[in-house]
Amino acid sequence: MPASPDAFRALLSQPAAEAARRLIGCVLLRRVRGRSVAARIVETEAYLGAADPAAHVYRGRTPRTEPLFGPPGTLYVYFVYGMHHCLNVAVDGPGVAGCVLIRAAEPLPGSGLAKDACRGPGKLCRALAIDTRLSGRHLFERGGPLTLRKGRPPRRVAVSPRIGIRQAAGWPLRFYDADSPVVSAAPRAGISSGAAQRRRKP
DNA sequence: GCGACGATACTA
DNA sequence: AGTATCGTCGCT
Numbered sequence: 001m002p003a004s005p006d007a008f009r010a011l012l013s014q015p016a017a018e019a020a021r022r023l024i025g026c027v028l029l030r031r032v033r034g035r036s037v038a039a040r041i042v043e044t045e046a047y048l049g050a051a052d053p054a055a056h057v058y059r060g061r062t063p064r065t066e067p068l069f070g071p072p073g074t075l076y077v078y079f080v081y082g083m084h085h086c087l088n089v090a091v092d093g094p095g096v097a098g099c100v101l102i103r104a105a106e107p108l109p110g111s112g113l114a115k116d117a118c119r120g121p122g123k124l125c126r127a128l129a130i131d132t133r134l135s136g137r138h139l140f141e142r143g144g145p146l147t148l149r150k151g152r153p154p155r156r157v158a159v160s161p162r163i164g165i166r167q168a169a170g171w172p173l174r175f176y177d178a179d180s181p182v183v184s185a186a187p188r189a190g191i192s193s194g195a196a197q198r199r200r201k202p
Numbered sequence: 203g204c205g206a207c208g209a210t211a212c213t214a
Numbered sequence: 215a216g217t218a219t220c221g222t223c224g225c226t
Contacts, residue, residue: 045209054209064222082219084210101209122210132221165209204226214215 001025003150005140012072012091012139016046016098019072019091021175023100027108027151030128031143037128039105039118040151042180045162046173047088049097053167057097066136068097073139075146077125077132084122085131089139103163103174106182119182155179 002008011022023044030037047055049068056065056078067076067090074090076099092098103121107113117127125131130146139148154177162174176183 047209056209059223062223078209079221080208081210082208082221086209088209103209120211162209204224206224207222208220210218212217 001150001153008148009072009140012089013093014091015096016048016091016100017173017175019089019098020044020046020100020173021157023089023102024157024175024177025151025153027149028102028105028128029147029149030130031145031147032129037111037113038108038149039111039113039124039128040108041102041105042154043102043104043174043176043183045101045103045175047099047101048173049092049099052171054162054165054169054171055097055099058167061097064135065097068099070136070138075134075137075139077130077135079132080122085125086121087125087128087130087134104176104180104183106180116182 002011012019023041027038027040049055050057052058057068067074070090072091076088076090077085079085087102088099090099101121102124105118105124107117113127118124134145137145139146156178158176158178159172160174161170161172
């Protein structure tokens with residue numbers, strides 16, 4: 001578990017799968033309107049960059065995805081389904097637009113959040129007041145809106161396929177704290193209802 | 203301009 | 215199984 005900015009930088013400079021695994025247990029610190037809220041990351045997904053059919057950059061570089069090409073620690077926030085924001089962190093080395101999607105976190109005591117307030121990528125962003133205005137900002141800004149802190153390391157990290165995607169559906173790139181009750185979906189969840197909606201034909 | 207679609211989550 | 219609900223992007 002890293003403690004210094006340099007150690008976090010090193011963590012995020014790894015390939016996405018390794019970075020995603022090692023972010024489990026780290027604490028997100030959100031500063032907004034003079035207040036701070038902290039939550040321990042318990043579920044992540046790795047997106048590998050241009051070689052990953054499920055990654056946003058797979059179909060080319062666009063203005064929206066520009067933060068993914070920034071240095072490790074650059075935030076990429078996008079809006080989906082007309083309702084939800086999703087928080088990602090750019091990782092891996094220069095020229096590789098890998099990222100880690102933060103799917104769930106445990107609010108720390110004193111955060112004022114319900115235990116399940118950060119269960120799922122959309123709810124996490126709502127609870128931490130994260131929207132596209134944070135896209136392009138950086139985790140390592142001093143006193144910035146979103147930073148990393150040391151947290152309790154997980155005892156066991158479990159792996160499963162990523163949730164809610166159709167391309168590269170079987171790739172084992174979802175990581176979660178196997179002892180946390182706050183993961184966004186059952187480890188062996190089948191086809192989600194959302195997937196059924198996306199598959200529906202006109 | 204237009205339209206298809208999506209790294210969701212809740213309810214039933 | 216239904217659905218809220220809109221930004222992004224490729225195409226015209």
